[in-house]
Amino acid sequence: MLYIRFPISLRDVEELLHERGIDASHKTVRYWRNRLGPVFASEIRRKRVQRLCAFSKWKWHVDGVFVKMNGKRHYLWRAVDHEGEVLEAVVTKRRNKAAALKLFKKLMKRYSCDKEIVTGRCASYKAALRELGSLKKTKDGQVAQQSG
Numbered sequence: 001m002l003y004i005r006f007p008i009s010l011r012d013v014e015e016l017l018h019e020r021g022i023d024a025s026h027k028t029v030r031y032w033r034n035r036l037g038p039v040f041a042s043e044i045r046r047k048r049v050q051r052l053c054a055f056s057k058w059k060w061h062v063d064g065v066f067v068k069m070n071g072k073r074h075y076l077w078r079a080v081d082h083e084g085e086v087l088e089a090v091v092t093k094r095r096n097k098a099a100a101l102k103l104f105k106k107l108m109k110r111y112s113c114d115k116e117i118v119t120g121r122c123a124s125y126k127a128a129l130r131e132l133g134s135l136k137k138t139k140d141g142q143v144a145q146q147s148g
Helices: 009-017 025-055 097-110 123-132
Strands: 059-069 072-081 085-092 117-118 143-146
Touching: 009 025, 025 085, 059 085, 059 097, 085 097, 097 123
Parallel strands: 059 117
Antiparallel strands: 059 072, 072 085, 117 143
16 A cells, blocks of 8 residues: 555565565565555545545536547546546547436446535536436536435
């Protein structure tokens, strides 16, 4: 975890382990980082989400941008939490209700706690949230959805 969180090299980790009486090469450290790093990261992310679900002002901000991939125009949908961490990203060929539903269903499946979704004024968001069931307006005219 220290390797991922702080800018230290594999050889620094090797030295830290050597100071504690563990004889391991930097290649061994790299092997275990590649093998266990994703497991640690998913556990940290899961615990972080549980903490944030208890936080009453947890909001998702959903936006989208056009991107070019292999010369063709696609649409990148992103959901970001109130701290700026990207929760989900979906790339689709179209910017329609089905694509917005794909993103929202993915979000609901992975982060199934009560929250508010703040979106832009794209009609796809409104249609998708209407189909999901609960849609309400905020003061600034943006669409917000409260699950629960």
